[in-house]
Amino acid sequence: MSTSFSELGNDLYTGKRSLGVVEHRRRFYIVSLVLVAIAVLGLGVKQLNLSLEFRGGSEFRVATASAPGDYERTARDAVGAAEDESGVNVTLVGNNTVRVQTERLSDTASQDVRGTLAKAFDVPEQDVSATFIGPSWGASVSEQALRALVIFLIAVVAMLSIYFRNWKMALAALFAMIHDLVITVGIYALTGFEVSPATMIGFLTVLGYSLYDTVVVFDKVRENTAEALANGRMTFGQAANLAVNQTMVRSINTTVIGLLPIAAVLAVGSLFLGPGVLVDLSLVLFIGILVGAYSSIFIATPILVTLRRNEPAVVELAKRAQRHQAKKAKDARVSEAEAPEGVDGEPVPAGSVAVADREEGATLTGRAVHQYARSGPRNQPKRPPKSKR
């Protein structure tokens, strides 16, 4: 399997096999638009399931040796003894921790509930953790995070514009990032997963990851398109598409390696720990990295091509590339007629972009090979053996 995977890598690199990401960009746009629309709709209809930190309230966690089967009844009774029973939410976290959420209780009431819960579950009082959170706390933290986010976005657009010397690349990366954010948040709204401050950290990381991933692909796009603009052998779209394909193996490897630890955290967390920072964070990262990998391959580069397609230099390049490729195709037909044994030994597969079709004296990707290397060593005049002289 590895062999075929590395062969796939080779073929993607040379352009022998190629995904027409740029060519079929409308399809990916439509898929993404539908996803984004569903996400936005989901946000509008279902709202986010905000955690206690955002709503405000009190929470108790009882660490029992093993939770009794009627834990819910026990907890309700215990809380009901001290407080009004309505609005009490009892869940089992992991195997042995009972979580009780209530309206916000006063300090003394909170101490009471803690005591009664400890008694009801027969554990020392220190094994019951009590938490209360004012409704403005989560708001103030997220407000700060949002402000940080806006500043980060401005800074990153500036940084990428300078690095790529092209603001459209920064803009395309930004588009892909917003795409990821909306879809991730939408998934949260639709599935009703709880949004805690940890989830928010996760959202921020997803943004970072999405940008990171896109930047790696764009760096190759920059390299390829600069070359294409110089030698005029490929259109802008073709060069960009080749870059996406050439970085495909890297994108897959990175995504898998990035996801493996996160999947481990998610699995361990949800099996043994239940809701908490670990699970919240790993879940949002798992979803976000998947979406981020998708957008860096299928959305970011196509958007860049769309953004730049009307630039005079790009239009001009398209014409040059067309002329070049037409000429090459003609040469190839001629040489094929003369010498059926092609340089590649393999016919150019139909439907792939024209890059696979390359001329003598160039490497797979069209870099020139030195004259000597192309022709091999000159035949030296042979000296007749001594006996013949």
Add this chain to the structure above:
Amino acid sequence: MATTAPRALARRALIGLTVLVVVLGGVLGYSVIWGDGQATPKLGLDLKGGTQIILEPRTNAGQSVGAAQLAQARDIIVQRVDSNGVSGAEVTTQGDRNIVVSIPEIPTQAVRDAISKSSQMQFRPVLAVGSGVPVPTSAASPSASGSPSATPAPSASSSAGAQSPSPSPSSTSNGVVNDALTAATPTPSPSASPSGSPSASPSPSASGGTPTKATDLAWITPEVQKAYDALDCSKPEARDNIKDVDTEPLVTCGVDDGAKYILGPVVVSGDKIDNATAGYKTNQQGVATSEVEIALSFNSAGTKQYAEISREMVTLPSPQNRLAATLDSQVIVAPQFNSAIPDGNASITGGFTLDSAKALADQLKFGALPLSFEEQSSVDISPTLGSEQLRYGFLAGLVGLALVVVYSLFQYRVLGFVTISSIVVAGLLTYLTITVLGWAQNYRLDMAGVTGLIVAIGFTADSFIVYFERVRDELREGRSLASAVETGWNRAKRTVLIADGVNFLAAIVLYLLASSSVRGFAFTLGLTTFIDLLVVFWFTHPLLTLLTRLPFFRDGHRLSGLDPRRLGAKTRTYAGRGRFTPVTPAARSTEGSRV
């Protein structure tokens, strides 16, 4: 030749990295053996268990406070926490409006109340003071009143059996203070009522049975005296149960001078302070002298009250001519009056350094802004839950790492070991840095931080993937391994730099602007990004450069992960000695000539 330079550089980089690791390890070893460091990272509250209380200071009028006041509020809370005998607590400001109190235990309700009670500054006359401490002198500000400020207090002669109060604070002796105190003790009334209003005259100077004025020594009832005698200010817990009622006398300690006081009822409340500044005193000519003073000004109501009390107190013997400023029921300063202050502009002098004067002025100014503290949230984490989270987090990290190892070996064969050893080096560096930071900067690793570290495995591995893929690309172009590594590195370097740059930017912005756990996460993100760069530049690339000399890699062994044949480097290129790389696809499966 061409390859010696990269190899020499590679060796140098590896040596540099080794030195770095040794230095970090040395610092850690030093901190553990000679300092108070520990060999494992300091853990945050959510992993270790404890209580985190988030307070939002507000003015009594309900406005939120500014950054400078927030820092003052923090200092107040620090003092409260310290005086409540809570060990290992940390008080930090969060963003620009909250104060976070982290206590590594679950505090009692009393401690909680003490921490979050509202903050009050008051002026009370001193009735008795319990040990020899410098008595700063207070005088009318020369610029406003024109009265000479260096005049010694004129009240000395009327003092019963006491020496004359001195102009210099250092000469106020225990004798003076104790005289005043003993003068008050011998006449306790046997019929003292528990209400705190004494029925007999304990003081020779008091005129009636009940105290009529705030400065009246009749306030010192037997109970007050008893409480005073029992008070030991050197014990932190002694400060816990100081009863503070505005209209009753107060028995308390100085904040940091070790003295104990009996104070009369409140005569001026702190919110009448208009401003307090520290600076060098100017003399009549308006020339700055070397003496440090605190200039205190009152608003109109305060000016009137202050004028009255100063006029009265300036005639009294020491220590009754001293007016104590209390913050949270503890005396921050108790200067004596040298003259009446009619215009509300007081100048406090006496052996301050500029820094101590500034700190004091800040505290006094605080009186202008009585704060209340609203509990925003209070989270108790039981140690059981915290350690469970850490254990499983650790377990998950190991499982994740194992998966990454398996996948790297599968994808990159022996080259995968380069990835793994790089991750191990990165892990070692991270561990050392975090532990050393825990010792030097009191950095604590919390759950968000741990998650950040686990996520970082992916980011770190990606740098190697980008690099290796580039090297493979160059091999596909038909380069020799050594040259492919160099060229691939030059191209991958840029990508790694810009991609990590984006991460670093995110970390910095989040760290500076966000708060709470977001901040902890940003820190680990930034740290691991930095370490990632360090490892790629100083370890992975040099290692690969050196490894390419090994025949195993150079000749493109099947399992090396850099086998040109499997990478499909089938271009005809000149391979030296008159040979060529194979061209035909068939040659890929058979033994072809070497690249």
